Amino acid sequence: MGAEPFDVAGAAEEDLRAVHRVMLAAQAVDRPDEAPLTFEALVGALRTPPAGFGPRRCWVLRRGGGIVAIAFANFPEAENGHLSLVTITVHPEQRRQGVGTAFLRDLLPELEGRTVVEGWEITRGGAGEHWATAVGFRVVNTMVLQLLSVAEVDRATWDVPAPAGYRVEDWAGATPDALLGSLAWARNALRDAPFGDIDFQAPLWTPERVREAEADLRARGVDQRMVVAVHEESGDVVGVTEVEVRPHRPRWASQRETSVLRAHRGHGLGRCIKAHMAWRLLADRPDIERFYTTTSADNTHMIRVNEAIGYRTVRTLVSVKQDVAVLASHPGVRG
Ligand SMILES: CC(C)(COP(=O)(O)OP(=O)(O)OC[C@H]1O[C@@H](n2cnc3c(N)ncnc32)[C@H](O)[C@@H]1OP(=O)(O)O)[C@@H](O)C(=O)NCCC(=O)NCCS
Structure with missing residues (x-):
């Protein structure tokens, strides 16, 4: 059948x-x-x-x-x-x-x-990777899965003051109107992150798309948290980190995108906003047990930032892709 x-x-x-x-x-x-x-x-x-x-x-x-x-x-x-x-x-x-x-x-x-199929988060060296390459997929990226166990972490590593010239703001759900435009722009910095040769593109954020995504998460019952770095001089958001807590896993925080605009890198903003996120979320939701995140294995800056606040790498993952037409005619698949 x-x-x-x-x-x-x-x-x-x-x-x-x-x-x-x-x-x-x-x-x-x-x-x-x-x-x-x-x-x-x-x-x-x-x-x-x-x-x-x-x-x-x-x-x-x-x-x-x-x-x-x-x-x-x-x-x-x-x-x-x-x-x-x-x-x-x-x-x-x-x-x-x-x-x-x-x-x-x-x-x-x-x-x-x-026309193109991608498979993500496949344990490296496991059955999934062996099978995928046997049926014609190409491995196009390697990621690490990192986990922060709240019970084990030294919370002193989360004491990271904002660098001079910046302040940190946070919210749950809707972005304040005054920050919406610069938030959308700052989220696009994620497009600079390495994702190997995968086809999937991070969204090109606009204020409208930010609002649509917020509404979508609300409808799914997801608690969406944002922490941003605001550049005092311009009043613009220049760094963003997002966490989602899904209704079926209320003790797990999924650490999603973190991005800092190129002109503001090298000041420790990434670590600062991620550390602030950990404090802020735990203050509101003390029953959170773990944060987890995936990052490309060659994104050494982000991996180091994560380790500095208590994440450790638990598994290496690969992403695979192939054209549908190539898979359909692959001798292993065609049958
Ligand atoms: C990947 C997965 C779906 C393969 O299912 P499966 O029914 O065992 O695959 P098949 O029997 O069709 O395998 C076809 C060929 O793939 C290769 N292959 C599959 N599993 C393999 C393994 N563990 N080691 C080496 N080669 C393997 C072999 O060449 C195999 O042919 P053979 O058995 O004649 O040697 C299954 O292992 C799985 O569920 N893994 C976890 C989920 C996952 O990683 N999915 C990734 C794809 S999105």
């Missing part, structure tokens, strides 16, 4: 439980350092996918009547309208029997005309 669309909202509990069994067993093999995924966290993650990557569709593959694999495809919009971000997970007991490859073959025609 081929790939079947899986409607997360309408799925029967029995099928959700089966998907959970696949994801939990895969996690134990592929990401053994992680705390085991609970059923509630999985359902929450299925219902509240990360924002910023367009609509998501899911499929399952059954063998002998049971679900043995699940796939997600995101369809990002605007500058990424040619891309689909795909993740396929096969139950470890069903691996090396052609399931993952058969699933990919079924999905390629379902990708709504997208």
